[in-house]
Amino acid sequence: MREIDARDRTKEAFQELVRTELPGLYSLARRLVRDGAEDLVQETLLQGYRAFGQLQDDGAGGRWLKTILVNEFRDQLRKRARSIEEVAAGDLEDFSLFRTLMDDDPLPYSDSLHTDFLDAFGREDLREVLMRIPEIYRAPLVLRYMDGFSTKEIARLTDAPLGTILARLHRGRNLFERAMWEYSEETRMLMRDRDG
Amino acid sequence: MGKTAAAIPCSEAVRQLWDYLDQAIAPADQERVEYHLSFCRRCCGELEFAKEIRHFLASGASAEIPDDVRKRLARFVEEI
Numbered sequence A: 001m002r003e004i005d006a007r008d009r010t011k012e013a014f015q016e017l018v019r020t021e022l023p024g025l026y027s028l029a030r031r032l033v034r035d036g037a038e039d040l041v042q043e044t045l046l047q048g049y050r051a052f053g054q055l056q057d058d059g060a061g062g063r064w065l066k067t068i069l070v071n072e073f074r075d076q077l078r079k080r081a082r083s084i085e086e087v088a089a090g091d092l093e094d095f096s097l098f099r100t101l102m103d104d105d106p107l108p109y110s111d112s113l114h115t116d117f118l119d120a121f122g123r124e125d126l127r128e129v130l131m132r133i134p135e136i137y138r139a140p141l142v143l144r145y146m147d148g149f150s151t152k153e154i155a156r157l158t159d160a161p162l163g164t165i166l167a168r169l170h171r172g173r174n175l176f177e178r179a180m181w182e183y184s185e186e187t188r189m190l191m192r193d194r195d196g
Numbered sequence B: 001m002g003k004t005a006a007a008i009p010c011s012e013a014v015r016q017l018w019d020y021l022d023q024a025i026a027p028a029d030q031e032r033v034e035y036h037l038s039f040c041r042r043c044c045g046e047l048e049f050a051k052e053i054r055h056f057l058a059s060g061a062s063a064e065i066p067d068d069v070r071k072r073l074a075r076f077v078e079e080i
Helices: A002-032 A037-054 A058-079 A097-104 A113-119 A123-131 A135-145 A151-158 A162-187 A189-195 B010-021 B027-039 B041-059 B067-079
Strands: none
Touching: A002 A037, A002 A058, A002 A123, A002 A135, A002 B067, A037 A058, A037 B067, A058 A135, A058 A151, A097 A113, A097 A162, A097 B041, A113 B041, A123 A135, A123 A162, A135 A151, A135 A162, A135 B041, A151 A162, A162 A189, A162 B010, B010 B027, B010 B041, B027 B041
């Protein structure tokens, strides 16, 4: 009987943690994968429940669940190793969104061209841009600049050398700037904004 | 470090701007970037825009979940 009570209490505490952390977990999953975010969260919850007894600090539950999610994402990525696209660095190094905007001047009536360009992107636009970047570059970018993981943490979580993560972050940023520009061109979003 | 030794072209400064903001470059490189920024207005613009993009990314990290997904996942946890 006592054992059952303990199990119920554990489950209750886990459910309480999940209730609070679910939006953050699901949002992170959607930033990491195009499809299957819900499956990724389910797998995270399963693993999390099994390991819940190991969580020492109740206040760190959210970060702990996110770590499990990133581990699961890394494992999924490994299974699909053949589809991982490495991007040649040489082609990317020269792209600067700042200069492209200055040269192209897509918002000729704007006094703050660069800020207005960023302001034109809604949340779904941002997600679409992120999804254009291959996963191995997208993940470090998302974890570093959107979810606040340090580069060392990312290296540990993704089981990659720190130098590899720094190189992928560098390429990821380049790819991101280029993807923003191409997306704005393809969707004519600045035109839409200008036309009202 | 002498000024000649510290001089780097714009392409090199721009390449290092995000790492500079992350404080992820060696002190000597940081000095070179800072020296470059001290006289190059365009790269100062690049630096400000890099800060804006970082802010833009951080502000896009919303924590939202559609109701139907939340309900399905809550049910999933109950059934574990």
